[in-house]
Amino acid sequence: MPFDSLRSLRAFDSERPKAMSESAKRASRMGYVEAKDLHKHFGEVHAVDGVDLSVNQGELLVLLGPSGCGKTTLMRMIAGLEEPTLGEIWIAGERVDQDVPPRARGIAMVFQGYALYPHKTAFRNISFPLEAIGKSPTAIREAVDWAATMFGIRPLLARRPRQLSGGERQRVALARAVVRSPRVFLFDEPLSNLDAQLRAIARFELKQFQREIGTTTIYVTHDQVEAMGLGDRIVVMNKGKVRQIGTPQEVYDNPADTFVATFLGSPPMNLVEHDENTLFGFRPELFLPRPTFPPHEDIRVYHLRVRQVEHLGAGRLVYGYLEEESRSDQPVIAGLPVTIRTPIAEDQVYEFAVPRRAMRYFDRRTGLKRQDGPA
Amino acid sequence: MAQPNEAQPLVQLAAATFRRRTLADREGVLGRLLLAPAFLYVILVVGVPFVLAILLSFSAARSGSLSFSWVGLSHFSTIIADPQFQLTLRNTLVFTIASQVLVMILATAAANVLDAAFFGKRAVRMLILLPWAVPVSLAAMSWAWIFDSTFSVINWTLRASGLFQGWLYWLGDTELAMIAIIIVHVWRTFPFATVVVLAGMAAIPLEIREAAVIDGASFWRRLFQVNLPLLLPVVTVAVLFGVVFTSTDLSVVYLLTRGGPYNSTHVLASLAFQRGILGGDLGQGAAIALFLLPALVVVAIVMLRLARRAEVGA
Numbered sequence: 001m002p003f004d005s006l007r008s009l010r011a012f013d014s015e016r017p018k019a020m021s022e023s024a025k026r027a028s029r030m031g032y033v034e035a036k037d038l039h040k041h042f043g044e045v046h047a048v049d050g051v052d053l054s055v056n057q058g059e060l061l062v063l064l065g066p067s068g069c070g071k072t073t074l075m076r077m078i079a080g081l082e083e084p085t086l087g088e089i090w091i092a093g094e095r096v097d098q099d100v101p102p103r104a105r106g107i108a109m110v111f112q113g114y115a116l117y118p119h120k121t122a123f124r125n126i127s128f129p130l131e132a133i134g135k136s137p138t139a140i141r142e143a144v145d146w147a148a149t150m151f152g153i154r155p156l157l158a159r160r161p162r163q164l165s166g167g168e169r170q171r172v173a174l175a176r177a178v179v180r181s182p183r184v185f186l187f188d189e190p191l192s193n194l195d196a197q198l199r200a201i202a203r204f205e206l207k208q209f210q211r212e213i214g215t216t217t218i219y220v221t222h223d224q225v226e227a228m229g230l231g232d233r234i235v236v237m238n239k240g241k242v243r244q245i246g247t248p249q250e251v252y253d254n255p256a257d258t259f260v261a262t263f264l265g266s267p268p269m270n271l272v273e274h275d276e277n278t279l280f281g282f283r284p285e286l287f288l289p290r291p292t293f294p295p296h297e298d299i300r301v302y303h304l305r306v307r308q309v310e311h312l313g314a315g316r317l318v319y320g321y322l323e324e325e326s327r328s329d330q331p332v333i334a335g336l337p338v339t340i341r342t343p344i345a346e347d348q349v350y351e352f353a354v355p356r357r358a359m360r361y362f363d364r365r366t367g368l369k370r371q372d373g374p375a
Numbered sequence: 376m377a378q379p380n381e382a383q384p385l386v387q388l389a390a391a392t393f394r395r396r397t398l399a400d401r402e403g404v405l406g407r408l409l410l411a412p413a414f415l416y417v418i419l420v421v422g423v424p425f426v427l428a429i430l431l432s433f434s435a436a437r438s439g440s441l442s443f444s445w446v447g448l449s450h451f452s453t454i455i456a457d458p459q460f461q462l463t464l465r466n467t468l469v470f471t472i473a474s475q476v477l478v479m480i481l482a483t484a485a486a487n488v489l490d491a492a493f494f495g496k497r498a499v500r501m502l503i504l505l506p507w508a509v510p511v512s513l514a515a516m517s518w519a520w521i522f523d524s525t526f527s528v529i530n531w532t533l534r535a536s537g538l539f540q541g542w543l544y545w546l547g548d549t550e551l552a553m554i555a556i557i558i559v560h561v562w563r564t565f566p567f568a569t570v571v572v573l574a575g576m577a578a579i580p581l582e583i584r585e586a587a588v589i590d591g592a593s594f595w596r597r598l599f600q601v602n603l604p605l606l607l608p609v610v611t612v613a614v615l616f617g618v619v620f621t622s623t624d625l626s627v628v629y630l631l632t633r634g635g636p637y638n639s640t641h642v643l644a645s646l647a648f649q650r651g652i653l654g655g656d657l658g659q660g661a662a663i664a665l666f667l668l669p670a671l672v673v674v675a676i677v678m679l680r681l682a683r684r685a686e687v688g689a
Contacts, residue, residue, distance in 0.1 A: 079589060080588075080589075081585050081588065081589070102588050102589050102591070103588070103589075103590075103591030103592075107589065108589065109585075109586070109589045111582045111585070111586060112582070113580065113582050115580065115582035115583045115585065115586035116583075116586075117583060117586075117587075117600075117601060118583075118605070119604045119605060128587075128590050128592070128600075129590040129591055131596075132590055132591040132592045132593070132596060133591055176590070180591075
């Protein structure tokens with residue numbers, strides 16, 4: 001994606017009056033987008049069940065969770081497509097949840113299926129939001145040209161969506177979102193319709209674009225790799241509730257509960273029964289043959305009875321049972337990078353170790369992380 | 376050793392029965408067999424009468440006689456010169472165009488209302504469909520009363536509400552009678568068009584309609600720039616059916632005015648019925664009935680092409 005015109009974007013943006021209004025002052029004290037005790041109930045189903053969220057200005061916040069966790073409903077409430085059952089939504093210091101329609105919230109949304117107007121050309125798709133606010137034809141042409149240049153789709157402006165590839169459609173959708181300089185971008189799994197090869201590139205470009213343009217962005221996905229790669233912070237959701245908010249590294253290294261621990265990471269964090277009240281967790285990639293650790297490293301050694309070894313090209317996955325923690329009937333997994341060449345045979349017992357800094361303990365009943373180790 | 380020997384023929388027998396091809400396995404034969412009833416239906420009930428009608432229009436056939444003499448285009452030249460036929464042709468065009476325009480406006484409006492979520496939506500949907508399900512003769516009786524020269528409900532309502540003090544002779548005045556016919560026909564056919572448009576609206580992806588909301592488009596902009604263009608293929612088909620159905624229909628005319636007053640509200644179908652069946656001049660009746668066929672074929676081709684282009688462009 002060429003970003004030559006991003007410099008001009010700043011100029012474009014600065015045309016807007018920057019007077020510090022009352023709401024702007026309030027916005028500087030609180031998050032740029034805020035949800036307060038937000039609920040959405042569909043009959044008996046609590047799709048969003050008391051969410052508090054604060055999005056900083058300019059950050060890319062990812063809502064991550066399995067399907068049905070409420071992340072899309074949460075985004076749709078921020079967009080104004082769904083009315084909250086309870087709670088408040090604030091955008092840039094202005095309360096919007098009650099009587100501010102979507103068009104007045106200063107948001108732009110990119111949908112999962114891009115939602116381009118099939119009967120309009122790419123140009124008319126991008127210009128549609130500007131036509132709706134009654135911009136002059138000259139101003140519209142300039143703005144569309146600017147957005148199309150940014151996403152490298154100027155040669156495609158005369159085509160209809162059907163004549164565009166998936167990646168091109170996605171760019172048209174992004175151009176349509178960016179063209180009226182919104183306060184907040186809302187992305188609803190915009191990469192999920194791209195094939196795997198294109199997705200990595202698109203992710204890179206999206207992040208570049210968001211960093212350059214600096215617009216506050218909320219991004220919904222169920223793909224943990226996408227979330228880790230894109231997010232300044234990640235909000236992990238499950239069953240309508242926020243389970244953890246943090247930077248990708250925080251959420252990955254210090255999961256707040258067993259749900260986050262097993263939802264993030266592939267393979268997920270190993271959880272074994274430690275005692276009556278405690279689960280013991282450690283990441284597969286930190287569970288390695290003992291000789292790989294330097295002698296001064298503070299480690300805890302386990303005997304692993306190996307049941308199966310998978311060669312995955314980029315490394316090996318070793319499935320087995322801990323001799324010391326025999327009550328667990330689930331195998332633990334060790335993820336060995338290709339650089340560790342220790343021969344490992346099935347049905348043998350090996351000494352594996354976990355660094356003490358990587359050991360995590362969870363309450364067996366609540367699943368919550370325990371700060372002080374085993375009870 | 377005995378057991379396997381005994382079992383063997385049994386197994387083979389089962390396999391042999393299983394292997395035999397039944398009718399259900401022979402797709403070519405089965406397909407033709409299943410299509411035969413529909414094929415026969417089309418040939419006997421649609422094809423034969425259609426060809427017969429074309430032949431009749433070129434003949435001097437009369438009911439009650441078996442003679443069939445070829446008269447070429449003479450029926451057509453007769454009816455074209457006939458002022459009654461000219462008036463009837465004009466009536467048919469007015470009737471078709473006016474009722475279809477009204478039907479499409481009402482159907483689009485009703486579909487947009489029914490598409491919104493509100494309490495009692497299912498009941499309202501049922502009610503709207505009702506005119507379509509009511510037998511036309513029954514409905515015509517109620518309408519005949521509504522338009523009655525003495526007891527007209529409309530006149531009474533207009534007078535009681537103080538909107539209009541005069542008295543309208545709905546079925547006695549040539550222009551009012553035509554308006555009455557159009558009203559009843561619209562009332563009768565718009566429910567079906569509503570259902571078609573509603574189905575078309577359901578086929579527009581929700582995401583696209585939400586994108587238009589997010590993009591800040593007003594209700595009218597969404598209607599004219601997003602919903603209606605995407606509805607175009609479906610609406611075209613609805614209009615096509617409506618035009619063909621309306622221009623060949625005589626039920627409302629016949630039940631409400633019988634072509635009167637002074638034969639001023641005849642449409643082609645009712646005039647054909649009067650001349651051909653009641654008057655016994657089968658040849659002229661067929662010529663009147665078939666008069667619009669070439670035009671309708673052209674309308675159908677143009678509209679189906681439009682619908683396909685709209686779909687391809689989409």
